[in-house]
Amino acid sequence: DTAVSQTPKYLVTQMGNDKSIKCEQNLGHDTMYWYKQDSKKFLKIMFSYNNKELIINETVPNRFSPKSPDKAHLNLHINSLELGDSAVYFCASSSPWTGENEQFFGPGTRLTVL
Amino acid sequence: KQEVTQIPAALSVPEGENLVLNCSFTDSAIYNLQWFRQDPGKGLTSLLLIQSSQREQTSGRLNASLDKSSGRSTLYIAASQPGDSATYLCAGGEGNTGKLIFGQGTTLQVKP
Numbered sequence: 001d002t003a004v005s006q007t008p009k010y011l012v013t014q015m016g017n018d019k020s021i022k023c024e025q026n027l028g029h030d031t032m033y034w035y036k037q038d039s040k041k042f043l044k045i046m047f048s049y050n051n052k053e054l055i056i057n058e059t060v061p062n063r064f065s066p067k068s069p070d071k072a073h074l075n076l077h078i079n080s081l082e083l084g085d086s087a088v089y090f091c092a093s094s095s096p097w098t099g100e101n102e103q104f105f106g107p108g109t110r111l112t113v114l
Numbered sequence: 115k116q117e118v119t120q121i122p123a124a125l126s127v128p129e130g131e132n133l134v135l136n137c138s139f140t141d142s143a144i145y146n147l148q149w150f151r152q153d154p155g156k157g158l159t160s161l162l163l164i165q166s167s168q169r170e171q172t173s174g175r176l177n178a179s180l181d182k183s184s185g186r187s188t189l190y191i192a193a194s195q196p197g198d199s200a201t202y203l204c205a206g207g208e209g210n211t212g213k214l215i216f217g218q219g220t221t222l223q224v225k226p
Contacts, residue, residue, distance in 0.1 A: 004157075041201065041218065048211060056211055056212075090158065101145070101207060102160055105158040106157055107157040108157050
C-alpha cells in the first residue's frame, strides 16, 4: 500500500524517559512533517524536512529532535519526556514539485507520559 | 501571522440534508487551503485541496470553495450520510514551505 506509516501506534512511558517515533512514506515525496495534536484536538506543526534538510522548526523544546536519514524517513526523538508531551503525533508528507503541496498524513502515534 | 477558525465546533444534521462547513482565515496571501476528515482515533484523510489561484474544487458529493478577499472557505456536503460523521478540519498553507495552519475542526454527526 502506498502510504505514510508510523511506528509505534501507541507509546506509554514514564516521565524522564527518552523515546523515538518513526515515520516512513513510500509516496516518493520530498517533504515530510511532524505535527502534534493536543488533548483539545488542535493540530500544530512542529518540524518540516525537505530532502533531508530542515525547513521548518517551530518553537518546540529542544528535547525534541527530528532526524531524516533519507527523504523517505523522518523520525522524532524526544528526550526527558514530560507529562505535557502526552499527545498524538502525526507525520505527513507532500511533494512541492507538483505545485500543489497536498499533504498526506500517517495514522498517528498516541504518546502517553505517566 | 495566519490564523484559521472553524465555526461551529459541532454540528448535528439528519441524514439526507445538504450542509455547509465554514472556515475563515486572516491572511489573504494564503498559499492553498486543504480540507481533511478525521475519524475518531484515526489519522487525517485529505478531502480537497484548493490552490490560491482557484475558486473551488469538487470530489463526489463534496465541493470546497475559496474566497481570498473575504478570508473564507466552505465545504459543501450534498445528501449527507451517517458515514460522513467525523471531524472536518481546514488548514491554510503558509508560503510554499508546506506549513499548514489548522482550524480547530467541526465535528459533524449525521443522524439516520
